[in-house]
Amino acid sequence: MATPLIGLKIRDRRKEIGLTQTELAGRIGISVSYLNLIEHNKRSIGGRLLQQIAEELDVGLEVLDGATERRLVSDLNEVLADPLFDRLRLDPGSTGDLVGRHPGWAQALITLHRAFLDRSQAMHALADRLNQDPFLGDAIHRILTNVSAIRSISEILTSVEDVDAEQQHRFHTILSEESARLSSAAQGLSTFFDKAHTATRSTTPAEEVDDFVLENGNHFPILEEAAGRLRLRLGETPRVMEERMLEALAEDHGLRITRAAPENEAHYASRAPLRYSPHNKRLLLLDSAPAASRRFAVARLLARLSFAGEVEGIISASATLTTPAARERAAIALQSYCAGAALMPYDRFLEDAVKARYDIDLLRRAYSTSVEQVCHRLVTLRRPGSEGLPFAFLRSDPAGYVTKRFPLPNLPLPRYGGTCPLWAVYRAFQMPETVVSQLAEFPSGDRFLFVARAVAKGDAAYGQPRHLLSIMLACEALYADQTVYGDRLDLSAAAPADRVGATCRLCARDDCPQRQEDVIIKSQSAGRGGPGLAAE
Numbered sequence: 001m002a003t004p005l006i007g008l009k010i011r012d013r014r015k016e017i018g019l020t021q022t023e024l025a026g027r028i029g030i031s032v033s034y035l036n037l038i039e040h041n042k043r044s045i046g047g048r049l050l051q052q053i054a055e056e057l058d059v060g061l062e063v064l065d066g067a068t069e070r071r072l073v074s075d076l077n078e079v080l081a082d083p084l085f086d087r088l089r090l091d092p093g094s095t096g097d098l099v100g101r102h103p104g105w106a107q108a109l110i111t112l113h114r115a116f117l118d119r120s121q122a123m124h125a126l127a128d129r130l131n132q133d134p135f136l137g138d139a140i141h142r143i144l145t146n147v148s149a150i151r152s153i154s155e156i157l158t159s160v161e162d163v164d165a166e167q168q169h170r171f172h173t174i175l176s177e178e179s180a181r182l183s184s185a186a187q188g189l190s191t192f193f194d195k196a197h198t199a200t201r202s203t204t205p206a207e208e209v210d211d212f213v214l215e216n217g218n219h220f221p222i223l224e225e226a227a228g229r230l231r232l233r234l235g236e237t238p239r240v241m242e243e244r245m246l247e248a249l250a251e252d253h254g255l256r257i258t259r260a261a262p263e264n265e266a267h268y269a270s271r272a273p274l275r276y277s278p279h280n281k282r283l284l285l286l287d288s289a290p291a292a293s294r295r296f297a298v299a300r301l302l303a304r305l306s307f308a309g310e311v312e313g314i315i316s317a318s319a320t321l322t323t324p325a326a327r328e329r330a331a332i333a334l335q336s337y338c339a340g341a342a343l344m345p346y347d348r349f350l351e352d353a354v355k356a357r358y359d360i361d362l363l364r365r366a367y368s369t370s371v372e373q374v375c376h377r378l379v380t381l382r383r384p385g386s387e388g389l390p391f392a393f394l395r396s397d398p399a400g401y402v403t404k405r406f407p408l409p410n411l412p413l414p415r416y417g418g419t420c421p422l423w424a425v426y427r428a429f430q431m432p433e434t435v436v437s438q439l440a441e442f443p444s445g446d447r448f449l450f451v452a453r454a455v456a457k458g459d460a461a462y463g464q465p466r467h468l469l470s471i472m473l474a475c476e477a478l479y480a481d482q483t484v485y486g487d488r489l490d491l492s493a494a495a496p497a498d499r500v501g502a503t504c505r506l507c508a509r510d511d512c513p514q515r516q517e518d519v520i521i522k523s524q525s526a527g528r529g530g531p532g533l534a535a536e
Helices: 006-016 021-028 032-039 047-057 067-080 083-088 092-101 103-132 134-159 165-198 205-215 221-231 238-253 262-267 291-306 308-316 324-343 346-355 360-367 371-379 424-430 477-482
Strands: 256-260 274-277 282-286 392-396 402-406 436-441 447-456 468-476
Touching: 006 032, 006 047, 006 092, 021 032, 021 047, 067 092, 067 103, 067 205, 092 103, 134 165, 205 324, 205 402, 221 291, 221 308, 221 324, 238 256, 238 291, 274 291, 282 291, 291 308, 291 324, 308 324, 324 371, 346 360, 360 371, 371 392, 371 447, 371 468, 392 424, 424 436, 424 447, 424 468, 447 477, 468 477
Parallel strands: 256 282
Antiparallel strands: 274 282, 392 402, 392 468, 436 447, 447 468
């Protein structure tokens, strides 16, 4: 598991200004051994203590706590998970040192690996098409036919001397036609290979949007302000809010709004809560759709039409979103962010969350929203000076495919594939609509509180299976006592916890009965604490 790079930066800066561990520990009021653990990234640090260290080292807080470096560590660990590197027996624990000392080289390795994936995917795509695509066989057959015809006619023209003018003209015409067909077939073949190559990229639009959200800490002040302005127009009760939003859509944007009664819904293939036609400026609402889903969809549409400029400004300023598809997905994510901010205003929602001790069901009922909407909003409470608890967010389908992710600095969530099958996010599928809490311990000794719930996405039509998704929030165990979910857990340091990992290939637990793949490298110690650390 990747760990924050704060400790390495503290150590380097301390040495740079000539401070010993003893001197720095004395100034900030902690033991030398504890500072040693911090500098070796064996203890998490934040809040006032990190601020004190930054002041003593005379550096800005942002210098010590770098989000970019944390993403590099996570990306490097995913590079190491490639079976290509198995024989090298690289130590995943050294990625933090590489990023801390040589971030440029770390980024170069990631760039090279992604380029390798691009070429590999292009090669596999071409191989598939060579073996299966009927166009290729037909194109090659036409090229060979054209070449044979051109060769035959050329031989006649060069070997036969008594060909009359009319025959020569006919042969030249055929030669010209076959040459044109050959050129056309060759051009089609060239286009075929070009498309086969450009259709593959190792970094998908969804991954670019993930990186974009992480770069911004999943907090967008411009949209918070925009949502605040929108909120001034809305009522306090959910039903009044929905009616006011519909009025704004009609008055400000000229939409014609109709409703589909339950008996008419059979005419519509999709059971989405609304259907919007930009061309006709028509909005159709499904009355029988879940109220929370319908209200959120209306809020998102209103944000899309009202704050297009703000959304476009944020997207244009990002160098991470490189493709039209990524920018389109980012726009949808920002519209959803704005909708959540309007339905759950920052200050009041944070106050209610603290009072409710982050009880998701209490907040869901108080704001007439869904479990996923509440969890999303909790992760966005990152306003400097007015933060909520730092949560990670994960959403998975029953097959283990991660469809949404927002990691923590010391809890990176895999970009590709699934996570550890022992996580609560998968256990929740066994008990749909029931909250599952878990105290999880990783091989590094880091402990986290996992809170998961499997929910049905929308309403299934008769004869159709339910679409279940599992939503999970995670926070460091030291915050667990501030949540209602920590009440029934023994949070003491000596208490037993579920032994989990990140993914099989990055987990050092050799004795895990759930292991599906070999670990990249055998760890000398898979338990708490690891090998001893020498003070400097």
